[in-house]
Amino acid sequence: xxxxxxxxxxxxxxxxxxxxxxxxxxxxxxxxxxxxxxxxxxxxxxxxxxxxxxxxxxxxxxxxxxxxxxxxxxxxxxxxxxxxxxxxxxxxxxxxxxxxxxxxxxxxxxxxxxxxxxxxxxxxxxxxxxxxxxxxxxxxxxxxxxxxxxxxxxxxxxxxxxxxxxxxxxxxxxxxxxxxxxxxxxxxxxxxxx
Amino acid sequence: xxxxxxxxxxxxxxxxxxxxxxxxxxxxxxxxxxxxxxxxxxxxxxxxxxxxxxxxxxxxxxxxxxxxxxxxxxxxxxxxxxxxxxxxxxxxxxxxxxxxxxxxxxxxxxxxxxxxxxxxxxxxxxxxxxxxxxxxxxxxxxxxxxxxxxxxxxxxxxxxxxxxxxxxxxxxxxxxxxxxxxxxxxxxxxxxxxxxxxxxxxxxxxxxxxxxxxxxxxxxxxxxxxxxxxxxxxxxxxxxxxxxxxxxxxxxxxxxxxxxxxxxxxxxxxxxxxxxxxxxxxxxxxxxxxxxxxxxxxxxxxxxxxxxxxxxxxxxxxxxxxxxxxxxxxxxxxxxxxxxxxxxxxxxxxxxxxxxxxxxxxxxxxxxxxxxxxxxxxxxxxxxxxxxxxxxxxxxxxxxxxxxxxxxxxxxxxxxxxxxxxxxxxxxxxxxxxxxxxxxxxxxxxxxxxxxxxxxxxxxxxxxxxxxxxxxxxxxxxxxxxxxxxxxxxxxxxxxxxxxxxxxxxxxxxxxxxxxxxxxxxxxxxxxxxxxxxxxxxxxxxxxxxxxxxxxxxxxxxxxxxxxxxxxxxxxxxxxxxxxxxxxxxxxxxxxxxxxxxxxxxxxxxxxxxxxxxxxxxxxxxxxxxxxxxxxxxxxxxxxxxxxxxxxxxxxxxxxxxxxxxxxxxxxxxxxxxxxxxxxxxxxxxxxxxxxxxxxxxxxxxxxxxxxxxxxxxxxxxxxxxxxxxxxxxxxxxxxxxxxxxxxxxx
Numbered sequence: 001x002x003x004x005x006x007x008x009x010x011x012x013x014x015x016x017x018x019x020x021x022x023x024x025x026x027x028x029x030x031x032x033x034x035x036x037x038x039x040x041x042x043x044x045x046x047x048x049x050x051x052x053x054x055x056x057x058x059x060x061x062x063x064x065x066x067x068x069x070x071x072x073x074x075x076x077x078x079x080x081x082x083x084x085x086x087x088x089x090x091x092x093x094x095x096x097x098x099x100x101x102x103x104x105x106x107x108x109x110x111x112x113x114x115x116x117x118x119x120x121x122x123x124x125x126x127x128x129x130x131x132x133x134x135x136x137x138x139x140x141x142x143x144x145x146x147x148x149x150x151x152x153x154x155x156x157x158x159x160x161x162x163x164x165x166x167x168x169x170x171x172x173x174x175x176x177x178x179x180x181x182x183x184x185x186x187x188x189x190x191x192x193x194x
Numbered sequence: 195x196x197x198x199x200x201x202x203x204x205x206x207x208x209x210x211x212x213x214x215x216x217x218x219x220x221x222x223x224x225x226x227x228x229x230x231x232x233x234x235x236x237x238x239x240x241x242x243x244x245x246x247x248x249x250x251x252x253x254x255x256x257x258x259x260x261x262x263x264x265x266x267x268x269x270x271x272x273x274x275x276x277x278x279x280x281x282x283x284x285x286x287x288x289x290x291x292x293x294x295x296x297x298x299x300x301x302x303x304x305x306x307x308x309x310x311x312x313x314x315x316x317x318x319x320x321x322x323x324x325x326x327x328x329x330x331x332x333x334x335x336x337x338x339x340x341x342x343x344x345x346x347x348x349x350x351x352x353x354x355x356x357x358x359x360x361x362x363x364x365x366x367x368x369x370x371x372x373x374x375x376x377x378x379x380x381x382x383x384x385x386x387x388x389x390x391x392x393x394x395x396x397x398x399x400x401x402x403x404x405x406x407x408x409x410x411x412x413x414x415x416x417x418x419x420x421x422x423x424x425x426x427x428x429x430x431x432x433x434x435x436x437x438x439x440x441x442x443x444x445x446x447x448x449x450x451x452x453x454x455x456x457x458x459x460x461x462x463x464x465x466x467x468x469x470x471x472x473x474x475x476x477x478x479x480x481x482x483x484x485x486x487x488x489x490x491x492x493x494x495x496x497x498x499x500x501x502x503x504x505x506x507x508x509x510x511x512x513x514x515x516x517x518x519x520x521x522x523x524x525x526x527x528x529x530x531x532x533x534x535x536x537x538x539x540x541x542x543x544x545x546x547x548x549x550x551x552x553x554x555x556x557x558x559x560x561x562x563x564x565x566x567x568x569x570x571x572x573x574x575x576x577x578x579x580x581x582x583x584x585x586x587x588x589x590x591x592x593x594x595x596x597x598x599x600x601x602x603x604x605x606x607x608x609x610x611x612x613x614x615x616x617x618x619x620x621x622x623x624x625x626x627x628x629x630x631x632x633x634x635x636x637x638x639x640x641x642x643x644x645x646x647x648x649x650x651x652x653x654x655x656x657x658x659x660x661x662x663x664x665x666x667x668x669x670x671x672x673x674x675x676x677x678x679x680x681x682x683x684x685x686x687x688x689x690x691x692x693x694x695x696x697x698x699x700x701x702x703x704x705x706x707x708x709x710x711x712x713x714x715x716x717x718x719x720x721x722x723x724x725x726x727x728x729x730x731x732x733x734x735x736x737x738x739x740x741x742x743x744x745x746x747x748x749x750x751x752x753x754x755x756x757x758x759x760x761x762x763x764x765x766x767x768x769x770x771x772x773x774x775x776x777x778x779x780x781x782x783x784x785x786x787x788x789x790x791x792x793x794x795x796x797x798x799x800x801x802x803x804x805x806x807x808x809x810x811x812x813x814x815x816x817x818x819x820x821x822x823x824x825x826x827x828x829x830x831x832x833x834x835x836x837x838x839x840x841x842x843x844x845x846x847x848x849x850x851x852x853x854x855x856x857x858x859x860x861x862x863x864x865x866x867x868x869x870x871x872x873x874x875x876x877x878x879x880x881x882x883x884x885x886x887x888x889x890x891x892x893x894x895x896x897x898x899x900x901x902x903x904x905x906x907x908x909x910x911x912x913x914x915x916x917x918x919x920x921x922x923x924x925x926x927x928x929x930x931x932x933x934x935x936x937x938x939x940x941x
Contacts, residue, residue, distance in 0.1 A: 016221050023217065026238045027210050028261040029245035038232050044220045051223040067222040 005054055005074075012047035015040050082136075089138075090131040095145035096174075097127035103149070103188045105181070116180055122173040130171065138170030149186055152178040202244045202876050203268075209238030244872050251904045280330055287325040289339035290368075291318045297343065297382040299375070310379065313371040320367040332364030343380050346372040386855030393850070397925070398452070406447045411461035412490075413443040418505030419465065421497070435496055438489035446487070454486025465502050468494035849887075849930045852922060857888060857933035860919040867913035867937055873905040882910035884935040890928040892919040900934065910937035 022037040055062050055070075058077045064070045101124055105116040130137045141163045142151045155164050155178075168175045216231040249256050249264070252271045258264045294317060299310045324331045335357040336345045349358050349372075362369045417440055421432045446453040457479040458467045471480050471494075484491045852860075873879075882902030887895045894917050899907045914935055921928035 012220065012223065016217055019217050019220075023210055023213055023238075024260070026206065026213075026235075026242045028258065028264050029206060029242040029249070030258075031242070031246070032239060034235060034239045037235055041217075041220075041231055041235070042228065044217070045226060045228055048220045048223045048225070052225070055223070064222065065224075067218070070222050 005051075008047055008050040008054060012044060012051060015044035015047060019044060086136045089136065089140070092140055092145070093127045093131040093137055096140065096148050097124045097131070099145040099148065099188075100124050100127070100177075103186050105185055106187050107185055116177070116185065119173065119177040119180055123171070123177040126171055126173040139166070140171065141166045149178065149181070150183060153181055153183040153186070202241055202248055205875075206238060206241035206245055209234045209241055213238055244875060247872055247905070248876055283331045283333060284325040286334055286339065287321045287331055290334065290342050291321040291325070293339040293342065293382065294318050294321070294371075297380050299379055300381055301379050310371070310374060313367070313374055317365070317368040317371040320365055324365065333360070334365065335360045340382070343372065343375070343382075344377060347375055347377040347380070384855060386853045386859070389853045389856065402452045405453050405455065408456055408461065409443045409447045409453055412456065412464050413440045413447070415461040415464065415505060416440050416443070416493075420503040420505075422501050422503055432493070432496055432501065435489065435493040439487070439493040442487055442489040455482060456487065457482045462504060465494065465497070465504065466499060469497055469499040469502065849932060850922065850924060852888075852931045852933045854934050854936060856922075857886075857919065857931065857935065860888065860892070860922060860931075861917060862892070862920050863916070863918035865913045865916040867906075867909045867939070869939060870905055870909050873903070873909075873939070876905070878903050878905050879939050880906065882906050882937045882939070884910060884914055884937065886914065886933060886935055888919045888922060888931040888933060890921050890930055892921045894919070902937075903939070906937075906939045909939075913937065 018040045019037065022032045022040070025032045051070075055064075055073060055077065058080065059073065062073050062077075064073050100120050103120075105113050105120065107113045107116065142148050152167070152174075155167075157164060164175070167178075212234040213231055216226045216234070219226045245264075249258075249267055249271060252274065253267065256267050258267055294314050299307050299314065301307045301310065334342075336342050346361070346368075349361075351358060358369070361372075416436055421429050421436065423429045423432065456464075458464050468483070468490075471483075473480060480491070483494075870878075880903045883900040884897055885900050886897045889895050894915055897911055897915050899911060902910065914937060917935075919931075922931035923929070
């Protein structure tokens with residue numbers, strides 16, 4: 001869901017609450033600042049317009065008549081957005097696993113290459129296992145797959161402790177792999193014309 | 195929803211409902227018409243303000259926080275208003291009942307009147323029972339009570355069936371009454387007319403009071419005045435007439451009804467005025483007098499102007515000691531002349547004609563205390579010093595000489611009485627002495643006393659009469675005797691004496707008598723009629739004098755005839771042609787030196803006028819000492835009865851209370867009050883009663899509300915303060931008028 005949703009809805013609710021108070025005062029025949037009420041009304045109308053725009057952006061064919069229908073619609077949109085986000089997470093994990101499979105480890109010592117390949121295989125398995133988990137997978141920090149190893153090999157403590165911690169918590173094998181991998185030890189096979 | 199004030203609350207709730215619907219749409223993220231919602235919010239705010247004002251108008255101290263508290267307050271107000279409406283309804287019924295009681299039924303048949311009166315009584319009872327019932331009184335359709343009967347009589351079926359049905363259902367007896375009543379059969383007295391009648395009654399009462407005061411003043415004036423005539427019998431007759439007139443005046447004053455109007459001036463000038471009335475010129479005044487005051491009319495008809503000496507006027511003079519001594523050598527000796535200061539008992543010891551030589555008639559006078567004999571030289575009514583002189587007090591003049599000349603009437607002031615003006619006194623007494631003792635005059639009067647008396651009176655008038663030639667001889671002498679030429683007078687007298695002592699004395703006397711008879715008769719006839727007019731004109735000129743109780747004013751007035759050279763000039767011219775030489779005569783040696791105080795005055799005065807005015811001067815002091823009131827009346831010139839009313843109404847002229855009806859009649863500029871929008875929306879109506887003061891210029895002042903719906907009060911005040919009225923006049927003068935103004939508001 002877009003980040004505009006909460007603020008838009010909150011703004012609408014706040015202005016409507018103020019308007020409600022003013023209306024109650026009018027109902028009690030008490031004096032109100034009509035200009036202020038009108039200003040609040042305009043703000044509420046603006047918030048409603050934004051909300052409508054957001055809904056129609058998700059569901060261009062959506063229509064509703066009242067708040068209840070709006071709430072149902074909002075809930076539906078929210079589920080849709082959540083499913084889309086999980087799928088995106090899984091795709092990202094699988095993309096990184098494929099990227100790890102595609103690359104080669106280069107080192108002057110074979111034993112070191114062998115160790116790093118084992119770590120790579122464990123990370124690939126871990127990523128694929130996470131992507132196969134039912135429900136929302138662990139969020140993977142960092143950029144897309146093709147840039148991910150370079151980004152991860154550059155993480156330093158304590159500067160990137162948060163991202164490192166996230167990797168470590170969700171993807172322990174992946175974290176161990178990138179901790180042993182130096183940026184110049186990773187070579188990605190490029191498609192060469194035969 | 196509260197059923198009370200449905201329009202205002204409904205408007206508020208409606209506006210809020212629409213606004214809430216719009217807010218609900220916004221809450222659902224739906225689009226709304228912002229302009230419409232803003233309009234609804236404005237309407238809601240306006241309605242809320244109306245409701246607030248409604249609540250605060252009924253309960254100014256009210257406060258609330260929410261709708262529940264507002265509803266509770268409205269419920270409380272509703273009960274109060276309902277109670278008030280109920281009371282108003284009852285008041286309306288009672289007012290109509292009162293209105294029905296006030297009105298009268300007019301019909302050509304008494305039976306019909308009785309029937310309608312019965313119906314009216316039943317309707318009144320019905321209205322009162324409805325008003326007195328414990329529950330809610332039936333609403334009475336129609337306008338206010340003062341217009342209700344006319345409205346009800348104009349109801350028709352089927353056009354007004356609703357009102358008729360309401361009337362029939364709630365007030366069957368009243369409906370029965372108005373069904374039988376025709377509009378022309380109902381009359382209601384106008385309250386403004388009643389108030390006007392009260393005002394007129396008040397004015398009439400003041401008028402009567404003033405009139406009574408006037409009658410009393412005249413009665414007192416008649417009592418205090420003196421009647422002078424040379425016949426005692428005539429004096430007695432006139433006294434009787436006077437008594438009857440006085441009794442008549444007093445009985446009119448004591449009468450229960452309004453006394454008849456007395457024409458003429460104030461009391462101190464009235465007799466002079468009345469004696470001057472002539473027919474047919476003054477027929478109207480005479481007729482009024484005759485109708486209202488028969489005895490008074492009888493009295494003044496018998497009274498000649500010169501027979502009346504008003505109270506407070508100077509009395510004629512008596513010879514003074516100085517003149518007595520100066521003329522001793524020319525006169526027949528008489529005991530009083532030798533008396534240095536003659537006293538009243540002495541001067542009145544020979545009052546009657548029988549006691550004179552048969553030619554000279556004494557003037558019999560009747561004053562406040564029986565009949566008096568007084569020396570008199572003037573025919574004018576004059577104020578008599580408040581000194582009692584009874585008839586049995588002999589005149590000094592009478593004793594002094596058996597050649598008593600005609601106008602010896604008023605008690606001559608003694609030396610003590612005239613001490614205030616010794617110079618005038620001396621001159622005056624000298625002149626009198628000369629008159630009394632001069633043989634020429636004595637002879638003249640002896641031959642024709644009536645003519646002489648008449649001429650004497652004429653000559654004594656203020657306006658000198660040119661034809662008084664006979665008098666001019668001795669008057670010129672008198673004039674100079676009173677002046678500073680005593681020596682010349684003495685010489686003349688010596689020559690005259692010698693003349694009479696000679697052989698031709700008798701011949702000359704006879705010739706002189708014949709001449710005097712002829713001239714006197716001519717003059718008497720020619721001026722017989724002129725006497726009255728002269729007296730009247732003189733009285734008119736004397737009006738300001740007579741009204742002046744202050745001696746200063748009397749003295750100031752004297753210059754017109756005595757001390758003012760300009761004023762004396764015409765009279766002087768009249769006197770001079772008759773005796774040019776006489777004017778050059780030296781003053782009488784016996785003239786007292788005390789005359790030096792005002793010698794010129796005497797010299798320049800025409801003879802008899804001098805005598806009269808000097809006499810006035812002399813008597814001014816006693817008048818001042820006695821402080822004769824002018825009957826408590828105004829010192830102003832004579833005024834009519836009506837014109838004298840305002841003097842008794844100073845309180846009325848300050849501020850009067852007038853009814854709203856009268857004020858309505860005076861309204862010249864009316865500004866219609868604007869109906870307040872809120873009051874109109876709230877269907878607030880009623881009458882605002884204002885209290886206002888209509889200024890002398892017709893402007894509205896001191897305006898304030900007495901009652902009425904608070905929401906309408908300001909509008910009524912704003913409008914009425916712009917109204918303009920014609921000034922309310924009371925007795926010809928604009929006065930401030932306080933009134934109530936009812937401003938009705940019907941949406």
